[in-house]
Amino acid sequence: MHPLISLSALLGLAGSSHALALDKAAALADCLSKASVPVDAPGSADYKLDVSSFNLRLNYTPVAVVGVNTTKQIQDAVSCARQLGLKANAKCGGHSYASFGLGGEDGHLVIEMSRMNKVVLDNDTGIATVEGGARLGHLAVELYTQGNRAISHGTCPGVGVGGHVLHGGYGVSSHTHGLAVDWLVGATVVLANSTVVNCSETENRDLFWALRGAGGSMGIVTEFRFKTFQPPENLTTFIASVQWPTETRALVGVKAVQEFAQTMPAELNMRLFISRDFVNLEGLYYGDKAGLQAALAPLLKITNATLAYAQTGTWLDQLKHFGGGTNLDQGHGHVEHETFYSTSLYTHALDDSQLQNFVSYWFTQAKANKRDWYVQIDLHGGNNSAVAAAPADSTSYAHRDYLLMYLMYDRVDNGVTYPADGRSLMENFASNTTQGMAKADWGMYVNYPDSGLDQADAQANYWGSNLPRLQAIKKAVDPDDLFHYPQGILPA
Numbered sequence: 001m002h003p004l005i006s007l008s009a010l011l012g013l014a015g016s017s018h019a020l021a022l023d024k025a026a027a028l029a030d031c032l033s034k035a036s037v038p039v040d041a042p043g044s045a046d047y048k049l050d051v052s053s054f055n056l057r058l059n060y061t062p063v064a065v066v067g068v069n070t071t072k073q074i075q076d077a078v079s080c081a082r083q084l085g086l087k088a089n090a091k092c093g094g095h096s097y098a099s100f101g102l103g104g105e106d107g108h109l110v111i112e113m114s115r116m117n118k119v120v121l122d123n124d125t126g127i128a129t130v131e132g133g134a135r136l137g138h139l140a141v142e143l144y145t146q147g148n149r150a151i152s153h154g155t156c157p158g159v160g161v162g163g164h165v166l167h168g169g170y171g172v173s174s175h176t177h178g179l180a181v182d183w184l185v186g187a188t189v190v191l192a193n194s195t196v197v198n199c200s201e202t203e204n205r206d207l208f209w210a211l212r213g214a215g216g217s218m219g220i221v222t223e224f225r226f227k228t229f230q231p232p233e234n235l236t237t238f239i240a241s242v243q244w245p246t247e248t249r250a251l252v253g254v255k256a257v258q259e260f261a262q263t264m265p266a267e268l269n270m271r272l273f274i275s276r277d278f279v280n281l282e283g284l285y286y287g288d289k290a291g292l293q294a295a296l297a298p299l300l301k302i303t304n305a306t307l308a309y310a311q312t313g314t315w316l317d318q319l320k321h322f323g324g325g326t327n328l329d330q331g332h333g334h335v336e337h338e339t340f341y342s343t344s345l346y347t348h349a350l351d352d353s354q355l356q357n358f359v360s361y362w363f364t365q366a367k368a369n370k371r372d373w374y375v376q377i378d379l380h381g382g383n384n385s386a387v388a389a390a391p392a393d394s395t396s397y398a399h400r401d402y403l404l405m406y407l408m409y410d411r412v413d414n415g416v417t418y419p420a421d422g423r424s425l426m427e428n429f430a431s432n433t434t435q436g437m438a439k440a441d442w443g444m445y446v447n448y449p450d451s452g453l454d455q456a457d458a459q460a461n462y463w464g465s466n467l468p469r470l471q472a473i474k475k476a477v478d479p480d481d482l483f484h485y486p487q488g489i490l491p492a
């Protein structure tokens, strides 16, 4: 028991839990202050940034936020949380759909990492050393300007490297170059007992495996080490617009897309974007426009799609295109919000009756809903996918072998309250699609979490067959579940 816990805190067990919480907060403040860990004071401009979640539907109040700038401060913050029996989480880009960077519930100690965002490329080895609070856009710009290098990763420049990489990281280069996590070769981690360890394929291998898919539950990464590739001189971004006015044509169209995905060339990265008003095929081709046209021709013909936009440019040009015009180089203090409910799915190619269920729900239930929903289906696997090429258990990212990855996202304008019964729109989209499927034939992506899941379902859906090994590793590195969040890995 920590000496700073007051008697009234102990007695508080019999009294109000509010008094106990207040005393713990005071004891925590004292502990952090004694260790000189910088705290972002409630009411300060930094604190407001820290607690402003990406998803305005899910707001949580931490017991405290520390704005760390050194590994030692992280160790001390973790130590204070441990002594007081509090939960602690790293927050990197703060872009979790379920506000996991804030702990996903009230009362956690939030370790705000975004001041630690240095990126250093070693030109000789091509290895990049990246601090644990960097964002994707900053990483990409630094790698490119320091030495014309890159890794594959998601599209939004404000997303944190921390949350993104540690839970997979799928993007418009992933069919060609794999997940973001596939570029990770080593990491430095603060564990729950405050010790700092390195891990890689040759050192603390279990931890390294667990980090690469379930990192948020295992420790706080202070430094990532990535191998990198040299991006090609010319890449082509594209949008093909699809006209499927009827259910029958949509069924034929989606079927053609998933068949194409099985064998499409490695150079092609593509997703099917379905909204209430339009449907697009969009993506990135590693090559020029002529190459793209040749690669896409067979699919455009069967799906009645037309290439509406194709633009050849550099690596930075494609980052800007997919970044939607946001400044790429985002640091501490970047804010961005939406108000939404989302869920996700992975499936193999849908058979005819599953396709029928998917399309029926889309054309009846979903189209009838006037909110701004979309379903984005990434062509994730297939014979030429670098994601699928690695064995399913090579990292703790469990769902490599699925052909399709769906993000099902339903939003309202900021300032509008998301309806209390809104969540069923996308949940039913998913459950109508998976009806009749064996549990082992679908999964969900922890970086596209469904905030409505309980912890048991979340663990099973996100980590599938890798779950038992993850729970065993969790028990070894964090037996008291210090790095708890409501959908994280529980110790075995």
Ligand SMILES: Cc1cc2nc3c(=O)[nH]c(=O)nc-3n(C[C@H](O)[C@H](O)[C@H](O)COP(=O)(O)OP(=O)(O)OC[C@H]3O[C@@H](n4cnc5c(N)ncnc54)[C@H](O)[C@@H]3O)c2cc1C
Residues within 6 Å of the ligand: 054, 089, 090, 091, 092, 093, 094, 095, 096, 097, 099, 100, 101, 102, 113, 132, 133, 153, 154, 155, 156, 158, 159, 160, 161, 162, 163, 164, 166, 167, 168, 169, 170, 171, 215, 216, 217, 219, 220, 221, 222, 447, 448, 485
């Ligand atoms: C606009 C937008 C676009 C997106 N696009 C894509 C996409 O194209 N592809 C894709 O795969 N995903 C995408 N995502 C999802 C994104 O990958 C996840 O939300 C990701 O977890 C966000 O990471 P973060 O660091 O910003 O979030 P945070 O909320 O800061 O953290 C998320 C989780 O990671 C943990 N964590 C963060 N940093 C560390 C660290 N250093 N050490 C240990 N644990 C850490 C946190 O504790 C928390 O559990 C997108 C999200 C948004 C909002």
Ligand SMILES: *[C@@H]1O[C@H](CO)[C@@H](O)[C@H](O)[C@H]1NC(C)=O
Residues within 6 Å of the ligand: 069, 115
């Ligand atoms: C973080 O620490 C570095 C030195 O390690 C220092 O240069 C920098 O100014 C510090 N940043 C903040 C925000 O304290």
Ligand SMILES: *[C@@H]1O[C@H](CO)[C@@H](O)[C@H](O)[C@H]1NC(C)=O
Residues within 6 Å of the ligand: 123, 146, 147, 148
């Ligand atoms: C790294 O290599 C790039 C060329 O690829 C060069 O422009 C840059 O100056 C080099 N940086 C250092 C620090 O050597």
Ligand SMILES: *[C@@H]1O[C@H](CO)[C@@H](O)[C@H](O)[C@H]1NC(C)=O
Residues within 6 Å of the ligand: 188, 196, 197, 198
């Ligand atoms: C981890 O590895 C880095 C880079 O090789 C090294 O500088 C650091 O001292 C190592 N830390 C530990 C705790 O082994």
Ligand SMILES: *[C@@H]1O[C@H](CO)[C@@H](O)[C@H](O)[C@H]1NC(C)=O
Residues within 6 Å of the ligand: 233, 234
């Ligand atoms: C890239 O495009 C430019 C301009 O069209 C062209 O000159 C160059 O040869 C291309 N590079 C490669 C590697 O194809």
Ligand SMILES: *[C@@H]1O[C@H](CO)[C@@H](O)[C@H](O)[C@H]1NC(C)=O
Residues within 6 Å of the ligand: 243, 244, 249, 250, 252, 253, 302, 303, 304
């Ligand atoms: C494409 O168009 C043809 C002729 O208009 C039509 O028969 C076919 O069903 C369409 N296919 C799709 C997938 O829309």
Ligand SMILES: *[C@@H]1O[C@H](CO)[C@@H](O)[C@H](O)[C@H]1NC(C)=O
Residues within 6 Å of the ligand: 262, 263, 383
């Ligand atoms: C794709 O892979 C499957 C097995 O995974 C194989 O049966 C099929 O022949 C392959 N198709 C092509 C075109 O390579």
Ligand SMILES: *[C@@H]1O[C@H](CO)[C@@H](O)[C@H](O)[C@H]1NC(C)=O
Residues within 6 Å of the ligand: 361, 365, 428, 429, 431, 432, 435
């Ligand atoms: C399909 O969606 C409807 C709502 O449109 C819902 O009532 C039904 O329960 C869903 N079916 C399954 C199997 O999830």
Ligand SMILES: *[C@@H]1O[C@H](CO)[C@@H](O)[C@H](O)[C@H]1NC(C)=O
Residues within 6 Å of the ligand: 191, 193, 195, 476, 477, 478
């Ligand atoms: C900290 O935890 C790790 C992982 O369980 C363990 O290997 C190490 O011995 C612990 N260190 C201390 C000082 O207890």
